[in-house]
Amino acid sequence: MKQSLYERLGGSENITQIASDLTDLHIVNPRIAARYANSDPVLVKKQVSAFFIAGTGGPDNYTGKDMIAAHRGMNIDNDEFMAVLDDVMQALDMNGIGQREKEEVLFILYSLKSEVVYL
Ligand code: HEM
Incomplete structure (x- = not known):
C-alpha cells in the first residue's frame, strides 16, 4: 500500500524539524518577518508542526485555531x-x-490560500 505523505516526510520527528526550520526562516525573511515580531517561536513551531503532522496523515494532536481564525484581521x-x-x-x-x-x-x-489571504 502507498505510504502516507506523513510517512514519506519522515514522520513526526522529521516534520517537527521541518516546522522548526520553517519558523526560523520566516523570522529572518524580510518579506514577512514583521508578522512574527510579537510571536513566541517555540509556540509557533509547536502549533505549525502539529498542524503539519495532522494535515499529512499523522496523529491529530492539533489544538490550535482553524486557518481562518488564525489569520483573520x-x-x-x-x-x-x-x-x-x-x-x-x-x-x-x-x-x-x-x-x-x-x-x-x-x-x-x-x-488553503482562501483561508489565509485578505481576511
Ligand atoms: C497555507 C499557508 C499557511 C498555513 C498552513 C499557516 C498555518 C498557521 C498555523 C497552524 C498557525 C498557528 C495557529 C494557532 O496558534 O492557533 C498560524 C499562525 C500564524 N500565521 Fe500562518 N499559516 C499560513 C500562512 C501564513 C501567512 C502567508 C502569513 C503571513 C506572513 C502567516 C502568518 C501567521 C502569523 C503571524 C501567525 C500567528 C503566530 C502567533 O500566534 O504568534 N501565516 N499559521
Whole structure:
C-alpha cells in the first residue's frame, strides 16, 4: 500500500524539524518577518508542526485555531502568501525531502490560500 505523505516526510520527528526550520526562516525573511515580531517561536513551531503532522496523515494532536481564525484581521496579501510557500519549499529542501513530496505539500498549502489571504 502507498505510504502516507506523513510517512514519506519522515514522520513526526522529521516534520517537527521541518516546522522548526520553517519558523526560523520566516523570522529572518524580510518579506514577512514583521508578522512574527510579537510571536513566541517555540509556540509557533509547536502549533505549525502539529498542524503539519495532522494535515499529512499523522496523529491529530492539533489544538490550535482553524486557518481562518488564525489569520483573520491580518489582511495577508498574495506576496506574503508566496513568501511563506517559498520558505516551506526551502525548509523541505533543508530536510532532504524529494520533489514528489514537495509538490504534494505545495498543493495542500495552495488549497488553503482562501483561508489565509485578505481576511
Ligand atoms: C497555507 C499557508 C499557511 C498555513 C498552513 C499557516 C498555518 C498557521 C498555523 C497552524 C498557525 C498557528 C495557529 C494557532 O496558534 O492557533 C498560524 C499562525 C500564524 N500565521 Fe500562518 N499559516 C499560513 C500562512 C501564513 C501567512 C502567508 C502569513 C503571513 C506572513 C502567516 C502568518 C501567521 C502569523 C503571524 C501567525 C500567528 C503566530 C502567533 O500566534 O504568534 N501565516 N499559521
